[in-house]
Amino acid sequence: MSLSFNFTNLFQNELIKTGLNSDLTAYQEIIDKAHQSILKQRKEDILGFYNLPEKNTERINNYISQIDQDFDNIVVLGIGGSALGNKALYSALRIEKGLTKKLYVADNVDPTLVYDILSQIELKRTLFNVVTKSGTTAETMSVFLIILQILKEAFPKDYKKHIVVTTDKDKGFLRQVIKSEGYYDFEVPDNVGGRFSVLTDVGLLSSAFVGINIDELLAGAGTMRDLCATSDINQNPAYLMGLAHYLYMKEGKNISVMMPYANALYDMADWYRQLWAESLGKKYNLDKEEVYVGQTPVKALGTTDQHSQVQLYREGPNDKVTTFLTVDSFKHDYNIPSIYPERDEVNYLGGQTLSKLLNTERLATEIALSKSDRPNCNITFPKINEKNLGEFIMLYEIMTVFTGALLEIDPLDQPGVEEGKIATYALMGKKGYDKEREEIEKILG
Numbered sequence: 215m216s217l218s219f220n221f222t223n224l225f226q227n228e229l230i231k232t233g234l235n236s237d238l239t240a241y242q243e244i245i246d247k248a249h250q251s252i253l254k255q256r257k258e259d260i261l262g263f264y265n266l267p268e269k270n271t272e273r274i275n276n277y278i279s280q281i282d283q284d285f286d287n288i289v290v291l292g293i294g295g296s297a298l299g300n301k302a303l304y305s306a307l308r309i310e311k312g313l314t315k316k317l318y319v320a321d322n323v324d325p326t327l328v329y330d331i332l333s334q335i336e337l338k339r340t341l342f343n344v345v346t347k348s349g350t351t352a353e354t355m356s357v358f359l360i361i362l363q364i365l366k367e368a369f370p371k372d373y374k375k376h377i378v379v380t381t382d383k384d385k386g387f388l389r390q391v392i393k394s395e396g397y398y399d400f401e402v403p404d405n406v407g408g409r410f411s412v413l414t415d416v417g418l419l420s421s422a423f424v425g426i427n428i429d430e431l432l433a434g435a436g437t438m439r440d441l442c443a444t445s446d447i448n449q450n451p452a453y454l455m456g457l458a459h460y461l462y463m464k465e466g467k468n469i470s471v472m473m474p475y476a477n478a479l480y481d482m483a484d485w486y487r488q489l490w491a492e493s494l495g496k497k498y499n500l501d502k503e504e505v506y507v508g509q510t511p512v513k514a515l516g517t518t519d520q521h522s523q524v525q526l527y528r529e530g531p532n533d534k535v536t537t538f539l540t541v542d543s544f545k546h547d548y549n550i551p552s553i554y555p556e557r558d559e560v561n562y563l564g565g566q567t568l569s570k571l572l573n574t575e576r577l578a579t580e581i582a583l584s585k586s587d588r589p590n591c592n593i594t595f596p597k598i599n600e601k602n603l604g605e606f607i608m609l610y611e612i613m614t615v616f617t618g619a620l621l622e623i624d625p626l627d628q629p630g631v632e633e634g635k636i637a638t639y640a641l642m643g644k645k646g647y648d649k650e651r652e653e654i655e656k657i658l659g
């Protein structure tokens with residue numbers, strides 16, 4: 215294990231007066247019940263992400279070595295779980311690994327975003343990876359149609375080599391397109407939902423393209439999966455964090471802040487935001503009773519947001535649980551020079567490194583929050599690499615399904631998203647949505 219954890223400030227101590235009692239034996243029954251439900255779902259092959267560490271990456275690695283010389287850029291056309299993990303991994307490793315190939319993610323139908331991406335790339339040297347599990351998502355398909363036309367016009371004979379599709383193995387419009395037009399393709403497994411799919415071909419293909427070692431990523435995920443196999447809450451960081459968040463949620467702490475002290479991990483907090491929000495924000499429990507549960511995930515960046523958010527976190531409503539992400543060692547660091555030895559205002563900084571200041575400020579914020587009785591915990595990356603990121607991803611995926619089991623909801627569905635999709639289809643004139651369009655027109659008056 216490479217990540218390390220500090221959970222001290224989730225529990226009652228000298229500063230966290232209203233924290234959780236560290237004796238968790240009272241919860242053993244609900245822990246066991248949630249653990250059993252996870253084991254059952256794993257047996258039923260519903261939680262496919264647990265098996266991804268054993269994934270065979272040969273086909274991805276072979277494809278990448280075939281096309282490696284042809285392209286400098288990859289543009290992912292996807293949204294939600296088909297985009298956020300790709301972005302997070304690239305952002306985390308781009309500078310640490312000195313990646314030279316570029317990843318762009320078109321995860322919005324904002325025309326300026328599409329223009330911006332197109333104006334930065336050389337089309338001839340760009341591969342487009344269309345990623346959509348359903349194969350029909352309006353945002354992804356509309357940008358794909360635009361790109362397809364551009365490519366057909368630019369390279370009438372070999373536009374197909376610029377496109378690679380990642381979608382369901384049988385279902386959806388895109389699968390039919392692959393079959394009839396013959397694009398190179400990868401698959402999203404049936405038993406892995408969008409927001410849990412970063413370690414499938416969804417996230418691995420673009421990662422391998424830019425030079426991320428995907429086998430290391432999976433190895434890290436495997437280490438965390440094995441560590442989190444036990445129902446012993448004191449040995450299982452995913453379960454411990456899940457239980458703590460669940461208990462705080464029940465006390466009305468309905469906001470979960472993830473605050474990396476590393477710009478490179480900021481997009482990872484965005485990935486977490488989707489995972490936590492879409493998985494746990496539910497109206498009904500498994501017995502179809504109305505429960506309205508969930509915890510709003512918020513991302514903040516240290517030290518930047520100390521000058522923007524921490525005032526609220528310390529003195530505003532005591533409704534948050536904060537998770538700090540710390541990086542021990544950065545690839546690039548700077549010594550702060552002693553240019554004004556006679557000036558106390560800045561002389562204490564001279565001779566120190568920038569990373570020492572960053573991590574000292576992280577600790578200072580932890581102390582400040584704790585002094586205000588605000589629960590928090592810390593996850594330390596010794597450095598940012600594939601193995602640690604794999605551990606982190608698996609940690610949060612397990613934590614999410616465990617918390618879902620404690621809440622007795624289904625963390626794998628997202629029925630609340632449907633209404634908006636249907637209204638969009640109706641308003642955009644999709645065939646079969648006339649009734650819905652009439653209803654909306656009545657509402658709009």
Ligand code: PA5
Pocket residue numbers: 293294295296345346347348349350351354407408409410492628
């Ligand atoms: O987690 C999910 O299932 C969603 O966020 C999806 O990833 C998102 O809606 C995109 O769906 P698709 O991959 O089918 O285009």
